[in-house]
Amino acid sequence: MARPTSHRATQPERTNLYREITDRIIAQLEAGCVPWVQPWDSGPGAVAVAMPRNAVTARAYSGINVMLLWAAGVAAGYRDQRWLTFRQALSLGGCVRKGEHGTGIVYADRFTPADERRRADRDGGAVRQVAFLKRFTVFNVAQVDGLPANLTDPLPPPREDLVMPRFRMLMEASGVTIRIGGSMAFYRPSDDVVVLPPPEAFHEPINFHRTAAHELSHATGHRSRIDRLMKGPRGGPCYAREELVAEISAAYVCASLGIVPTVRHADYIAAWLQVLREDERAIVRAASHASKAADRLLSRLALAEESSETVGNDGERTPIPVTARETQHLQDRAA
Incomplete structure (x- = not known):
């Protein structure tokens, strides 16, 4: 994956992502909706109370992504908390249905700006890295056709x-x-x-x-x-x-x-x-x-x-x- 080459180039994107997520959480709290406590229902067809997981790797999402995926799942009424990328869907023989919109989530990474590398080469000392968020998109299994049955069949609820x-x-x-x-x-x-x-x-x-x-x-x-x-x-x-x-x-x-x-x-x-x-x-x-x-x-x-x-x-x-x-x-x- 290509990485940014300068601090200046990545600053707007990093700022926008942090600000975008924070503004969304603030709006929910101001409206009286706590984003880590979603309004799950208990009737037939209710949204599953579960941690979001990647449908292919079974790895649980963590951090802020849990809230982002919970919010998207509840808003759309998805009964499943399994998600995957567009490429993962294709690799399994599936296809995201036309007109479906993915959910944006993020991962944190670090990079070393070019001017910081030059400073370290010139003056010595440890190279300081800069943290940033990177956006990518996932889709719920309910948005994808052609997936294997084991990825779309309802998961059994906890006993x-x-x-x-x-x-x-x-x-x-x-x-x-x-x-x-x-x-x-x-x-x-x-x-x-x-x-x-x-x-x-x-x-x-x-x-x-x-x-x-x-x-x-x-x-x-x-x-x-x-x-x-x-x-x-x-x-x-x-x-x-x-x-x-x-x-x-x-x-x-x-x-x-x-x-x-x-x-x-x-x-x-x-x-x-x-x-x-x-x-x-x-x-x-x-x-x-x-x-x-x-x-x-x-x-x-x-x-x-x-x-x-x-x-x-x-x-x-x-x-x-x-x-x-x-x-x-x-x-x-x-x-």
């Missing part, structure tokens, strides 16, 4: 009886001390502890898990884990940025496990808007941090599930769901 047990296993596997009790949920960095009200304190049991996803996302920023900058007084810009990261990460975790995400801290919308208006790259950075946080939690769940598998009579490996007794043990141990 409802395993959603909560899997989340409890994620809590166990997180490596974070969790204390159950009281009436408030919070993460305390000073002793690296997540505190959660008991499940029965929530109007809906699933909200216990949504809240846990938010607080565990905070905990991924501890210096012993991702070591994310989380300092700052309550109500300040650093605090608002960290809440933004935790909200988005929790949405990504929930969607990955088949749980419809919700907003935990809607009262922070004004603070988030201020952060986004002051820094056009803030939402892209927050979404990137959120992906790393969610990936850490989900990867530890995957390791825990792998270690808990048993071989059944039919020779297939089946994960052991968390039992009610084990759930009680989690609460007793963490209290």
Whole structure:
């Protein structure tokens, strides 16, 4: 892929992409729509609650692209979260239908401007690279004819009886001390502890898990884990940025496990808007941090599930769901 040869040549494109994405997110927030919590329906033909993936490689999209693809999928009513490029469609014998419009997503890269290379050659020292966003276009599998059936047949939904047990296993596997009790949920960095009200304190049991996803996302920023900058007084810009990261990460975790995400801290919308208006790259950075946080939690769940598998009579490996007794043990141990 050809790369830009000068900083000046790429500055307008980089600025436009960051600004374009930020303006879109700001408009959604001002309209009362939180872009990482889409209005999924639960009836027949509803949009799937899932993380967007590339239909060919099965690789999950991350960062800001999750929000961009969720928004496009919900707006168009796509029931599937599998996407692919025009060339990928052609390589599989498919063809994007005439009149269909793709969805623009981005990837981050770095390059070295020519004047910076000259400076390093002349003065020595490390060569400084410049970060930039590059735009490309993908299409939902619903927009493509002629694809193999395994890419267009509806994906089976997550087993409802395993959603909560899997989340409890994620809590166990997180490596974070969790204390159950009281009436408030919070993460305390000073002793690296997540505190959660008991499940029965929530109007809906699933909200216990949504809240846990938010607080565990905070905990991924501890210096012993991702070591994310989380300092700052309550109500300040650093605090608002960290809440933004935790909200988005929790949405990504929930969607990955088949749980419809919700907003935990809607009262922070004004603070988030201020952060986004002051820094056009803030939402892209927050979404990137959120992906790393969610990936850490989900990867530890995957390791825990792998270690808990048993071989059944039919020779297939089946994960052991968390039992009610084990759930009680989690609460007793963490209290």
